[in-house]
Amino acid sequence: xxxxxxxxxxxxxxxxxxxxxxxxxxxxxxxxxxxxxxxxxxxxxxxxxxxxxxxxxxxxxxxxxxxxxxxxxxxxxxxxxxxxxxxxxxxxxxxxxx
Numbered sequence: 033x034x035x036x037x038x039x040x041x042x043x044x045x046x047x048x049x050x051x052x053x054x055x056x057x058x059x060x061x062x063x064x065x066x067x068x069x070x071x072x073x074x075x076x077x078x079x080x081x082x083x084x085x086x087x088x089x090x091x092x093x094x095x096x097x098x099x100x101x102x103x104x105x106x107x108x109x110x111x112x113x114x115x116x117x118x119x120x121x122x123x124x125x126x127x128x129x130x
Contacts, residue, residue: 096110
């Protein structure tokens with residue numbers, strides 16, 4: 033879960049803010065935005081995927097990096113890259129926008 037801090041460093045809006053948003057660039061010019069609670073890595077993340085509604089995903093155990101999911105959707109990441117998985121679609125890999 034500490035990898036979340038590395039990702040958040042890319043787009044920190046305020047050092048004092050606990051909830052911080054990170055925009056990720058995805059294939060085809062799409063954008064995925066995730067909001068994490070940097071002060072509490074076990075807190076859920078809010079995700080605005082490239083397609084579909086905004087979702088709140090629970091933190092899940094991860095051997096390396098971070099993982100948020102709800103059994104159907106998943107946001108998995110490490111460093112500046114995330115992979116978004118949604119039902120009926122191929123997983124997509126996105127990179128933190130600078």
